[in-house]
Amino acid sequence: MRRTRLANLIAHELETLIQEGVWVPGAYLPPERVLADRFKVSRVSIREALRLLEARGVIEIHPSSGARVRSSTTAVGHLLASRLEGLSLTDLFEFRYIVEPEAAALAAKRADKDVLDRLAEILTEQEASLQDVHGFLALDLEFHRLIAVASGNGVLQEMVSALNAGLRETRLRAIKATFDPIRSLEGHRRVLKAILSGDADGARQAMRQHLKEVEASALGAGVPRGGDEGWEGHG
Template sequence: MSDSLRPLARPRLYEQVVARLREYVRTEGLRRGDRIPPERELAERLGVSRTSVRQAIVALEVQGLVEVRHGGGTYLLRDRLDAEPLEAMIDRRRRLPDVLDARDALETKLAALAAARRTDEDLARIDAALADMRDAVRRGELAVAEDERFHAAVTAAAHSPLLAEFMAEISLSIAESRTESLRQPGRPAQSLDQHGRIAEAVRAGDPEAAADAMHAHVESVGRVKLLQWQAGADD
């Protein structure tokens, strides 16, 4: 029998809470750094349980849209609450571990090769990307594009066409993991520091140190709230 008339999915209650919060932020003209109402007040005004409100806040926190300060309230990290669909979060959480495994295997080797094969031009490109990322972090940006340029410069410095081709094949998944990591509070500055260590090892011509620095960096990329998040059911 055709599956085209399967039952319609009912939006989870906390997804509706997220939608209401997005509308509230827009209509009230709230901006980055502003505090949203307390959990208890939101539950009362929306006519839902505190559990549903808490689930909504956690989903927004996982996406890097709000910061929960224990005992101090919840604050906006962006000017808008452009939350992604729940199913997209679930799908990305499922894929992320495999992407991180691939990045570790490929980029750790690429860093070692870059240390062994880099030219003066390669080092100049790595340094330029690092300088651009430093400027972006100082401006308070996530520095996603600058992060991408740094890794591209390291890949180019390895002078391994086949490994570069493998990286290109998973570039969209890598970009997804990059954004997921950099939107963690404090992560852009941390990533900048780790990139500096990778660059130092490549410049020194030390493949082992470069591989170790890249491995540590990719491990850090994997420390994201999404992997601890669970999509809860409505109570």
């Protein structure tokens, strides 16, 4: 738990530096060892912080070249991010039902081996994080973002990244109230199984079922269907 809190603090500091222009879009962050020396922490904590930023859509991590600041988001991404807080639970789930099942279906057709391997790793890491709300949520965000990446559609990637960035804190509040990691993990496993099988229809249906479970969890946390409070579900 302490390491997760530390990773969150480091991620916040790095994101602030990016916003201040220390690293511009397209620039590579220093290597992990350099960042570890700079923050006086272990490389493991730096690695976790970078994964948090990747899940939020702030950076891209390339195994061969390192972490790079993402280019400015498209107009679609900017518009979506600016409107998230005003959307109702019903609006957001209708949007997710349209976007994420289709992203999963495309991923079943297009995903490359590197992304598939990372998705499988995420499920293993989630299984080891069942008692860690913050860590589990970070991996949850990364799972959904990578499915959008695997779809090969840039607009879908922007939409899911904007959802991750805009809803992280409200998702965290609800996940603490209705934390059911086993059910969420099983939903992710069904989605990935269909993607690995190249079953587009199965991936679409698995994601829809997962989102239904997420919606039920959000409602169980007492999140209102409408109004200005936005969505506080997780998944």
